[in-house]
Amino acid sequence: MAETILIVEDSTLVTDALAILFGEAGYTVHSARTVAGATDLGKEQHIDLMLLDVSLPDGSGLDVLDALRRDDRLPRVTLAMTGHTDPGMRRDCLAAGCTDVLVKPVPIRDLLRQIKRLLA
Amino acid sequence: MTMAEGLDPVALRKRLAALEAQAEEAREIIDELKSRDALKTQFLSNISHDLRTPLAAIITHAEILREGMLGDLNPRQHQSVSGIVNGGQQLIDMIDEILTYVRSASDQVSLIRNQFSIIEVVDQVKLLNEALSAKKRLTIERLNGDDIPPVYADRDKLKHVLGNLIGNAIKFTPDGGHIWIQFARRGADGDELLVEVGDTGQGISRDHYELVFREFAQVDSSPSRPHHGTGLGLAIARKLVELHSGRIWVESELGKGSRFFFTLPLNPPRD
Numbered sequence: 001m002a003e004t005i006l007i008v009e010d011s012t013l014v015t016d017a018l019a020i021l022f023g024e025a026g027y028t029v030h031s032a033r034t035v036a037g038a039t040d041l042g043k044e045q046h047i048d049l050m051l052l053d054v055s056l057p058d059g060s061g062l063d064v065l066d067a068l069r070r071d072d073r074l075p076r077v078t079l080a081m082t083g084h085t086d087p088g089m090r091r092d093c094l095a096a097g098c099t100d101v102l103v104k105p106v107p108i109r110d111l112l113r114q115i116k117r118l119l120a
Numbered sequence: 121m122t123m124a125e126g127l128d129p130v131a132l133r134k135r136l137a138a139l140e141a142q143a144e145e146a147r148e149i150i151d152e153l154k155s156r157d158a159l160k161t162q163f164l165s166n167i168s169h170d171l172r173t174p175l176a177a178i179i180t181h182a183e184i185l186r187e188g189m190l191g192d193l194n195p196r197q198h199q200s201v202s203g204i205v206n207g208g209q210q211l212i213d214m215i216d217e218i219l220t221y222v223r224s225a226s227d228q229v230s231l232i233r234n235q236f237s238i239i240e241v242v243d244q245v246k247l248l249n250e251a252l253s254a255k256k257r258l259t260i261e262r263l264n265g266d267d268i269p270p271v272y273a274d275r276d277k278l279k280h281v282l283g284n285l286i287g288n289a290i291k292f293t294p295d296g297g298h299i300w301i302q303f304a305r306r307g308a309d310g311d312e313l314l315v316e317v318g319d320t321g322q323g324i325s326r327d328h329y330e331l332v333f334r335e336f337a338q339v340d341s342s343p344s345r346p347h348h349g350t351g352l353g354l355a356i357a358r359k360l361v362e363l364h365s366g367r368i369w370v371e372s373e374l375g376k377g378s379r380f381f382f383t384l385p386l387n388p389p390r391d
Contacts, residue, residue: 104172105175105180
């Protein structure tokens, strides 16, 4: 069965692009635009990898991790996505349980290679 | 004002009141300018973030096409889509430069110091710029530095400064020119490191030595200027060097190349 990726990102422009990318690469793709939406989806669906934008309209993306952890529904891997490189932000993401912090736009070849390796 | 007037208590009080009023007015103007500057900074920060998101989407879409994930492209289509990716990436780099400037201008940047070899950083930046310099047949040479002790500084920020100086040298040096990096120890105990990035480029006239470090300033600011950019690179470099308690300056002559220097304390107080 195809592995499942959840894209949590408030810009549908970015989500649409990533959904095409992962869809073409053979993954099942879900997306959410808010902390609440992502938390609901994460509880309902089995998610292998979550790509998590750190700033969402209703709070910090890292809140999604806390909520899913409480229900023991954490994805196998979470990669944070941010718009800029900020050492403080990076530390917070890693401390919250993200495997890595990516700066948008992530070159797609690198992104696909990294995801394949993490889900192997 | 006569001597008698100068000692007249009434006249003195009047003069004092006038001076106080002027000082108050100046304070108000300063406050107003500060708040406008903060607004400008906030605007730059917001607009940069907002520009970045759709641009990231455009680049990802173009990359999907370029990689042939939605079907094979013929060579001309591939070249055209590559142009979208490269142009987009150039825009992202400029937006990032604005964001870095905004953060440093509003004192949101702090140093994360570690001990590391600055020589390694120079060699890394050289390597990163190899393709660009090869295109212009430029030689980039590190003249010395193997004996320079490790520095205690913020590696990423110094890399940014060096990347900027070397990038500028590449940009403003005509084909076939020469760029060099060299080091010297200064100060009574040799506790200050002097870093030089020199080039055989077009040079800068003395009148513009200060201007080049000013934000948004470019020596040639005409729309038809041959070199485009945000005009922030050297302003950021200055901020980052000053954060390290160093100094940055240029020595140059039109037509005879430029030598940019910055200093770095070798033994700064440890955090």
